[in-house]
Amino acid sequence: MSATIVNLANAITLLRIILIPFFIYFLIYEHRLLAFLTFCTSALSDGVDGFIARMRHQKTELGTVLDPLADKLLLTTAYVTLAILHVTPVWLTLIVVSRDFIIVVGAMIVHILTGRLTVSPTIWGKMTTFLQLMTIFLALLLYWWGRRSFWMERVALLTALFTITSGLHYMYCGMSMLNGNRK
Numbered sequence: 637m638s639a640t641i642v643n644l645a646n647a648i649t650l651l652r653i654i655l656i657p658f659f660i661y662f663l664i665y666e667h668r669l670l671a672f673l674t675f676c677t678s679a680l681s682d683g684v685d686g687f688i689a690r691m692r693h694q695k696t697e698l699g700t701v702l703d704p705l706a707d708k709l710l711l712t713t714a715y716v717t718l719a720i721l722h723v724t725p726v727w728l729t730l731i732v733v734s735r736d737f738i739i740v741v742g743a744m745i746v747h748i749l750t751g752r753l754t755v756s757p758t759i760w761g762k763m764t765t766f767l768q769l770m771t772i773f774l775a776l777l778l779y780w781w782g783r784r785s786f787w788m789e790r791v792a793l794l795t796a797l798f799t800i801t802s803g804l805h806y807m808y809c810g811m812s813m814l815n816g817n818r819k
Contacts, residue, residue, distance in 0.1 A: 645689035
């Protein structure tokens, strides 16, 4: 990992965090196109900052913390705000937020009890993040157009399934760490 803290990849990640209040503002005051574009910019920059970090060998410890934090902040605020606005189902928001809360509490417990914590995304976690992003993308697109779609419920159900599955998988990984077996 690079010793430099401030680099292009981390600056892009910080920009993603800075865009979150603007995204919420645009949603609340019904600037639907701006909310959609802000979300898309944040979501696309997530891939860009990771690509830059890998290609320029700019991976930092700060980046390994900031990147998932930016993802969670964006997704959590998007789900909560869209649920309040009745754009996405409340039950899906509860599943998404509960999973992340359980993962954070579990990580803290593992760290406290073992003195160490190795966090690495799993394929289940990556698929869940992708589906959660696509669900918000679809919800924002439909919200911008002022339409409803039967696809929204199906995508929400698929996202819920993956969110629950990945949450259970992370719980299994945490229990394995507590038992001394890294899986």
